[in-house]
Amino acid sequence: LAPGAPLVHPAHGSNLLYHRKFVWGPVEEAFADAEHKIAFRAVWGRSATVPIETFGVAARWDAGTGILDIWASIQMPKFPDQTARALRLPGNAVRVHYDVDVGGSYGVKRGIKHTVLVGYLAKKLGVAVRLIEDRLENLRGGDMQGPDRIFDMQLAFDADGAIRAMKIRAVDDVGAYAGRSPFQLGKPVTAICGPYAIDAIEYEPTSVMTNKTPQEAVRGFGQSSGSTYDSGDYHAVLDETLAAIDYVSLVRARDEARRSGRLAGIGISSCLEPSGGNSAFEVLMNPKNETTTWMDSCLVRVDLSGSVTGVINNSSAGQGHESLVSTVVGEILERDPATIRVVRADSLTALPSNSPVGSRMAIMLGGAAAGAAKTIKETLIAIAAHNFECSPGDLEYRDGGVSLKGAPEKKLVWDQLVEIAHRKFHKLPAGLEPGLQAKFVWEVPTGGALPTPEGRIQIYPCYAFEAHVVLVEIDPDTGKPAIRKYVCGHDCGVMINPDIVHGMTYGGIAHGIGAALYEKFAYTEDGQLASGTFMDYLIPSAMEVPGLAIVDHCTPSPLTTFGQKGSGEAGYLGAPAAIANAINDALDPLGASIDTLPMSHLAIWKVISEAREKAATT
Incomplete structure (x- = not known):
């Protein structure tokens, strides 16, 4: 940033990538009136998550079908879309298989550049191609290194220790290439005052390039406006x-x-x-980005034997998605979670997802699984109401069966309801399609909006x-x-x-x-x-x-x-x-x-x- 400093990319004209000042509340007035003030600098050194396994990707091009199949240890949203766009392929020509154990991540398994290289070679050469980082490659040049920040802090506070105002100036060394790293400075806005009640805050993020390895999102770093x-x-x-x-x-x-x-x-x-997480912190940092949803989804299917399957569309870095979905679906349908199978679809057969980032899965995948299971439950109650010629409100759902309130002997058990749904169209309510499955796509609670001009948004x-x-x-x-x-x-x-x-x-x-x-x-x-x-x-x-x-x-x-x-x-x-x-x-x-x-x-x-x-x- 200093005048005359060597330029990482001379064509850019400077090493500065991003700078903005956010002001929420009467900051200067609070500092002027405060009984005490303190200023200090804190430095966060560049580190990473160091997953057990490095990044790996394999790709195979099928000229007959025109599909590029990809198996990759990824953890990132929009991976199939970004890969297809980079390779100048239509979205339905890239099939990412999600039944892959990632081997640890917490933000550093993005792998777009690796995948584009492997995908291009597989298509060009007509053979399967694989790239597995060794540890030296992973540490030195992978999507591995995390934030590298200097924080200049000022606090205005009273004699009783109550903080009245805060100023933060953050300078982030993102390395030689930007990627999405400058947007990571938006994360501190999500809870910038933490668990404290602070009425006035100034936040001045600055993103700068150096000749270091590019930075990636490491384990939600800095999540600390309008939320x-x-x-x-x-x-x-x-x-x-x-x-x-x-x-x-x-x-x-x-x-x-x-x-x-x-x-x-x-x-x-x-x-x-x-x-x-919604995508809102990126929207906050880049007004050209008008993305307002980071939905997630789940499909729940009950087959003719009465077995339940949950279908999800993301990779796992060890967060236990199978346990999450089976527990949620089992809780709502009152079925044993141990009997519920959870499988991962590929990107061409699955519902939309935005991957396990930003501590999302318990909320978003759990919410989507719950929504799909509730739809199944409502369908079973509707079938019973139709056959009992009563209102759904007159019925009680318990242990997978539906009975008439006050007359528990009048009951359809799980297997009977499933058989009606799959085989006895004449016993289905009008307008209900045969079979028994439900999808649910859930929008982020409180999401869906763009930032206000002063930078307030529920992220x-x-x-x-x-x-x-x-x-x-x-x-x-x-x-x-x-x-x-x-x-x-x-x-x-x-x-x-x-x-x-x-x-x-x-x-x-x-x-x-x-x-x-x-x-x-x-x-x-x-x-x-x-x-x-x-x-x-x-x-x-x-x-x-x-x-x-x-x-x-x-x-x-x-x-x-x-x-x-x-x-x-x-x-x-x-x-x-x-x-x-x-x-x-x-x-x-x-x-x-x-x-x-x-x-x-x-x-x-x-x-x-x-x-x-x-x-x-x-």
Whole structure:
């Protein structure tokens, strides 16, 4: 950005890709009237999700049918459409198979450039072509590296600690090519004040190019305008978290460690996890984009034997979509989820979907599955009403059967209703087609609108909440931090599958520990990647991730079928904040602090050494 800086793309004329200032409320007036002000800089180092498997894609062109078949470990919306457009093929000439295990992602399995290359070669050569990244390719040049941001923060607050106004200037290094990276600066708008009531906010995002690997969306980073939160009980979750870790005893343990000569600190953070994402943050950043829906869908089919199948149209990076859909459909139809099969269609036979991004699936796929199952249930009730010659309101649905209220002996069981639907057209109500299946396409709750001129838009419908409390000790001689205790309070509404929710929460926190203490794509002054292997790019192992305790709280969302919200990304946001606070609390007796992530052993050792040298000379 500096005048005279070398240009990454001279034809562009500058390294600036995007700049805008959003102002919500009387910011300057609030700063002028505030009793106290503070300003500081925080730096988020470039890191990533480091999935278990790298990206892979295979393609085969069939000249007879004119179809390009693609199998890819992808996690991104509109993948078939973008691939077809890039290859200058009609949309119905590309068939993406979704019955592929992605092998981990959280935002970094986009793979368009890989797929276009493989698809072009398969069509050109007339043979099947496969590309599998090795780990070096994945770290260095894949859709892998995440945000690289400098935050200049200003807060205006009262003597009682109430924040009256906030200013954020964010400069994001997106690498050598833009892609959709500049739009990622729109994510902080989704819940920019987090769980706090702040009346006036200024947000100034700037996106800049450098000679680094291009950036991608990593695990909902920065989701922190015009959005209204659906529900929450933030004070209760924080109180339960503090009680679970025994905060009084935690303070005592920290102080005892300090008295014995060790560096110890406590960190607390809280964050919201917006979920069920619409496309609205991209619309907010790009007025030319008028997309107002990010729907999802599900087809539920009951065959003649009475078996239930759910058909979905997206790939899985391990979020348990099959468990989600079978549980939701089983709950509504009152059938055993273990008997419900869930299959993935390909892109030419499936209903529309926008993939598992933005913590969407519990809300959007769960909502679509519920909608389709409800239609099946209503159809069964309508069949029974027609045969009993009564109103649907006179009937009761239970365990897959329908009976007359007050006369339970007058009943049609599941198998009888299914047989009527499939074989006995003469017993179907007028206008009801034979067979038993239903599709449901669900629009994002609260979505469907464009931003106002001042930049207000409901970007996400639902907001989960997490509170993190952690005790950290630092070896005063080596700077090595160790997490002694960690408790996370978690509220994502009703958990459809608690085991999956807890697993994703554990993973998110582990990922956040890596971003806070270990992981960084480091570059030399001349732009060479210096951490392109796991010898240099450090990830936390089971030795570094402590035992984690999760405190569950439930504040149902009024916008979803069962009160569920999205989950899985907040650990990546709350863990680094809590750990950074704990490390700075530990360094405070030395008069030292650190404001750049990751807070590596070396970085901590340097500030400890500088603090000791300063103390020795005064």
